[in-house]
Amino acid sequence: MSRPLRLAVFDVDGTLVDSQHHIHAAMGLCFEGQGLECPPLAQVRGIIGLSLPQAMRRLISGLTDAQYDALVEGYKNTFKTKRLAGEFAPLYAGVIQMLDGLAQDDHLLLGLATGKSRRGLNAVLDGHGLTSRFVTAQVADNHPSKPHPSMLLAALSETGVEAQDAVMIGDTTFDMEMGRAAGMHCIGVSWGYHLVDDLRTAGAAWIVDDAAALQALLDGFWG
Template sequence: MSQPLRLAVFDVDGTLVDSQHHIAAAMAQTYAAEGLDSPPLEQVRGIIGLSLPHAMRQLSPDLTDAQYDALVEGYKATFRNKREAGQSAPLYAGIRDLLNGLAQDDHLLLGVATGKSRRGLDAMLRVHGLEKMFVTAQVADDHPSKPHPSMLHATLSDTGVKALHGVMIGDTTFDMEMGCAAGMVSIGVSWGYHDVDRLRAAGAAHIVDDTVALAALLTELWG
């Protein structure tokens, strides 16, 4: 019997790239431009992974709709300027080797589900030479914010993989909840932005501390 196709879907910010300081700097600049106090780094870390409109409302729940719109558009412009200036977040240690190793498995497809925009994701993939690594890439432009499972439903539809043969790998509770809602195994990584107790409470079936452990877990799960 041939092996079924399997699918590993990765979050981006906090899972593949360490972008917290880039995001916090863009937030600070955006809030300052609107005459508002910027949220502290810990609060910013807590919303990484959400789509921008949801993130802004969670960070600042008492603003007007016009202020939220201004923050979202201001953040997009600020981050776009940083990208055009050559500022990019680094890959976490071991990520490139992990992805290259997984890509050698003919029965495993790789995907991305991120709160980034399409433009932002494309820029990140281009900077790190990962444009051809993922067969499906879902972004905030096209879906409800995490933890809604729409992104993962799209990855399964794109690849033809059944949910029971897929895993969602991420660093936030939003990723874990999204994976569970889509019927996929949720795997939390400890090197990102939400602590492991929160990941477990949100439905993480497994927690890994480095990319070597993640590769070993996937081998264990799928033989």
């Protein structure tokens, strides 16, 4: 009897791509455009992974709906300008090698679940030559913000994999809470934007410290 298909779903920002400084710079420009002071990097790191409307409301309170909308549009336009200029956040060390290794398993499917827009995700994947790596890619355009499980439920539906045969991999509590809500296994990565203790509290059953360790865990995950 052949082995069942398995699914590993990755977050993007803070898990595959180290985008914190690009995100903070874009936040600075969009806040400046509205005459507002940009929150510090540590605060911005805390909202990475959320969809933009939710992120803006966590970063600053007391604005009108029109002001929040303007911040979101300003951020999108800033990031579009950066993409057109060929500016891409770097991949974390070992990510390409890890994905190459996981691709050797014909029974393991790879997916993405990100707070990015489809346009933003496509730019990152194209910029790093990753477009063909993932069989399912869920984005903020089509789903409620993390930690709602909608993205992962859609990934499971698209691939036909059962939740017990799937794992969510991410660097934030939003990822762990989303994975747990979808009934999936949860792996936290220590190199991202939320504290390891917080990841464990949110549902991470395993924590890995580099891409090679993540590959090794996934290689033996289901026995």
